[in-house]
Amino acid sequence: MNSFTFYNPTQLVFGKDSIEKLPQMIAQFTEGKKILMTYGGGSMKKSGLHDRIMNLLTDFEVTEFGGIEPNPRLETVKRAVQVVKENDIDFILAVGGGSVIDGTKLISAASTSDHDPWDIVTRKAIPESAVPFGTILTISATGSEMNAGSVITNWETNEKLGWGSPLVFPKFSLLNPEILYTLPENQTVNGIVDSMSHLLEQYFNEAENSAIGDAMIAGVMKQIMAAGKVALKEPQNYEARETLMLGATVALNGFMRMGYNGDWATHNLEHAVSAVHDIAHGAGLAILFPAWMKYVSEKQPARFAQFAEDVFDADSSLSEEEKIQTGIKGIEDYWTSIGAPSRLSDFNISEEDFETFAEKTLFNGPFGNFCKLDREDVLAIYQLAQ
Incomplete structure (x- = not known):
């Protein structure tokens, strides 16, 4: 085998009661109260998950950012970065599958940087810090909930590139298999x-x-x-x-x-x-x-x-x-x-x-x-x- 060093700091919280642990999980990583919740097309609202999460976050000030696409797009990430900076966000909560989490990883890294987010993806800029974030997984597919990789699509140039940084491991990921019941x-x-x-x-x-x-x-x-x-x-x-x-x-x-x-x-x-x-x-x-x-x-x-x-x-x-x-x-x-x-x-x-x-x-x-x-x-x- 090649020589290697294994590192994975993500706390995986798995089971039917995992989501109820959300407030104390966030409190481990920030004393702040300003949360950005990122998600995709809004299916979590139809399923009742959105209300469930909001009831758990009553002690926090929650700003929502929906509409992260499958194959998350650079322009969407850029809009979210502006929201983080304008609202002095302390913590990001990604609710979704791999696309939402991948997009959130770049939002996390780009929000503490003056570089263009695409420069991070293309490795012209190396992140030095990131806004902490956690995930609530709604689709089992990519494994992005417990790794430091991300794939972003630049629709203007028709490029889809992977990137990663140890700074964008999710702090925690909450996995309840019951959430998958309503998947198409x-x-x-x-x-x-x-x-x-x-x-x-x-x-x-x-x-x-x-x-x-x-x-x-x-x-x-x-x-x-x-x-x-x-x-x-x-x-x-x-x-x-x-x-x-x-x-x-x-x-x-x-x-x-x-x-x-x-x-x-x-x-x-x-x-x-x-x-x-x-x-x-x-x-x-x-x-x-x-x-x-x-x-x-x-x-x-x-x-x-x-x-x-x-x-x-x-x-x-x-x-x-x-x-x-x-x-x-x-x-x-x-x-x-x-x-x-x-x-x-x-x-x-x-x-x-x-x-x-x-x-x-x-x-x-x-x-x-x-x-x-x-x-x-x-x-x-x-x-x-x-």
């Missing part, structure tokens, strides 16, 4: 794909020995797949929602990548697509990951054969090629069975876009830690996904 089916599906994709990105890694990670990833992935089937049939099955929620969190909180980085090429491929066509991140991953697997498995067959054994219990008597196909087909078939999309063309994306996508993915040169992709590789994968 497509959001549950996208969340399952997203969390599985994070595990896949880390399974296919650059280390010579990732035995501990392999075992954890395979175990978590199997549990997510089983729970996903149940949750889609029984949306109010607490045990299934519980498994999906914790599974998505541990899939990207650092536990699964001790000793290696993982590949992350497919996320780069997807970011280029959804920076131009505003499709859900999970949907894009469902389309592109099988295409990446088919293409790269020809270059790294042994690892893909092992994947089939670890995750799909492929019989040891099968040939290497048969194992490879078992693993790839296993992912494809599962995602198809839960209603995930499978082709770029389903979103009216044409081959004419591929050169644009490739240009965006290769702005720093070839990418991918498990298998480096150049322009020819990138175009071939998009073609397989078409």
